[in-house]
Amino acid sequence: MAAVKADNHGMRLASRYAVLILVAIIFVFPLLFMVMSSLKPSAQLLLDTKSLRAFLPVGDLSFQNYTDAFARAPIGVFVFNSVLVTGITVLLCLFVCSLAAFAFVFIDWGGKAVIFSVLLATLIIPYETIFIPLLLMVSQLPWIGADGFELGWLNTYRVQIAPFIADALSIFLFVQFFKDLPKELIEASRVEGASWWSIYRRVVMPLSGPVIATAAILKFLFMYNQYLWPLMVVQEEAIRPVMVGLGYFTDQLNVPWGEVMAYLTIITVPVLGFYLSLQRVFISSVASTGVKG
Incomplete structure (x- = not known):
């Protein structure tokens, strides 16, 4: 009986953490997209929005956008x-x-x-x-x-x-x-x-x-x-x-x-x-x- 209760408790705990991780991923995705996009040229940024590449540090990455933004304003x-x-x-x-x-x-x-x-x-x-x-x-x-x-x-x-x-x-x-x-x-x-x-x-x-x-x-x-x-x-x-x-x-x-x-x-x-x-x-x-x- 104790083993069954422990298994049930473990299942509830695992499901709770799974939901929390899913919610965290949903909230992190826009921030991840923003940061990755800021490191890419605009042409590549628009192309990457068609796939998961928009959330990944792939392609021609640089801090040029930051330099140009500070120069603009x-x-x-x-x-x-x-x-x-x-x-x-x-x-x-x-x-x-x-x-x-x-x-x-x-x-x-x-x-x-x-x-x-x-x-x-x-x-x-x-x-x-x-x-x-x-x-x-x-x-x-x-x-x-x-x-x-x-x-x-x-x-x-x-x-x-x-x-x-x-x-x-x-x-x-x-x-x-x-x-x-x-x-x-x-x-x-x-x-x-x-x-x-x-x-x-x-x-x-x-x-x-x-x-x-x-x-x-x-x-x-x-x-x-x-x-x-x-x-x-x-x-x-x-x-x-x-x-x-x-x-x-x-x-x-x-x-x-x-x-x-x-x-x-x-x-x-x-x-x-x-x-x-x-x-x-x-x-x-x-x-x-x-x-x-």
């Missing part, structure tokens, strides 16, 4: 702008949204249920519906910088960051995670005289690795893929992000497909690197938490 500047804007926005969002969620979950104050309900209601409002009023507002906002007083935030990094620092989805994710934390930890900290800031910084956030990784990945993907808002508020090439830069790149006449694939490969690298780094953070935080409810 300042791709490095575009990637730097997107990484800078996205990184700062993600960090500020995690801080602001986690603080807001901490106040909603652990601190008693009047009207927080109503405010939280209104906050969740904003999830059904598309960002695109507020872009025009927001554009009119940021075009008249004052700013005091190194050059003195300025009126208007257009063509700046801050106009790409400030409107997206806080969002209802991130706050909701933190609230749901904080609700599952053991309340005994918070009560014990309060009994020992810890301030709310100390509890947030030393007790709650060290246990919140999974939700931090989840919120950061979602925010990173949203910000890195921004197109409409930067297109409206940024006209200078020096601060143009990658998605607007991609439109600028492909709008030029007779851009070879190999160069397009090279551009796509370059702008995909930061996304994969960010995801893989946060995946390690997620796994290590889950393994080291050791909290029991």
